[in-house]
Amino acid sequence: MILIALGAVAVLGIGLVAATRGTSEKPWAGQILPEAQPKPEFVLTGTDGKPFDLQARTEGRWTILFFGYTSCPDICPINLGTLNTALETLGPAVRDQFDVVFVTVDPDRDTPTTIRDFLDGFDNRFIGLTGTTDQIVAAQEAAKVPPAEEGTAAETGSNGTVGHATQMIVYGPDGQARIVYPFGTRQSDWTRDLPRLLGGDVPTPASR
């Protein structure tokens, strides 16, 4: 009986050691991309009305990119508000290292002023971009974000808006994205993951 108990403890012990060895990397809150995705190349229009070249202006910087529209009080404010509060919690040493870039998918209604006012409700350092419909569609395609609902004909509402993916893409200083954060990401997800990214932890598919 004692031998069996000792044997069980031994097996458990070996199992625990093996388990901790295998999970030397803690799980990430975000969704790890199956392969790294380069930061898209596009030149859009900033809220100051001037051309904004994403590659040139955010080179070497951690960049968080997402697409949305300001007239919706649902997804975009939740995404931005949650990220903003998390960045505030993390403090300037972390916050100052991230450029948050919002691109409107409703350029007809989202003027530079509208976008600026909307983003200033969160942080006036958030970057807001607009452009022609063609430029916006091209930018979404370059970022591998579906311009319209998948699986259906491109649906436009009676007010002309189109479906858009709601995820936030995080690019490292090397210009590569390895992890994205879907709608529903919590403040605690951001405050856990962002310092790890800054500290050099690299999300890799094997660590899921």
Place this chain on the structure above:
Amino acid sequence: MSSRLRVIISAVVAVATVGVAVGCGTDTREPSGQGATGGTRTGSLEVSAAFVGTHGTTSAAAYLEIRNRGADDALVSVSSPVAAAVTPMGSMSASGSVNGSPGGGFPLPIERDDPLVFRPGGAHLMLEGLGSPLSSGDTVELQLGFEHAPPVSIRAEVVNVARIPDLMRR
């Protein structure tokens, strides 16, 4: 069987039959009140999980769920003393994309055992033209009108949008 027992059984059956007949009908005379899950009942409907997300502007999103354990009904109107207009918006596709166009507008069906759900990232009720921005901790009154059930007024708590992911069911 004794004749007295027969009378009693007949009476019980008669009362039960009447009771079932009344219960299966769309009894719009049921008063509104607290439902089993703490929601607000009206007719065969129960409204629950109501809250509003604010991001400090003059528009906000209201969320709630309406369950129906009776005959088909529909939500025909929503209003609020704090908003100039309340409009149903959005729908969730399988791919996760969101169509920002109004979700077909009123009336919105509430079928038996098929709840009408407004939740973050899915459909929401957009409150527009707020007299002043809402603050976390405020309460907002929402007046709901239905095709069959009597109208109800419910109170929804206001939360900051940054808190909403913590409230969302995974």
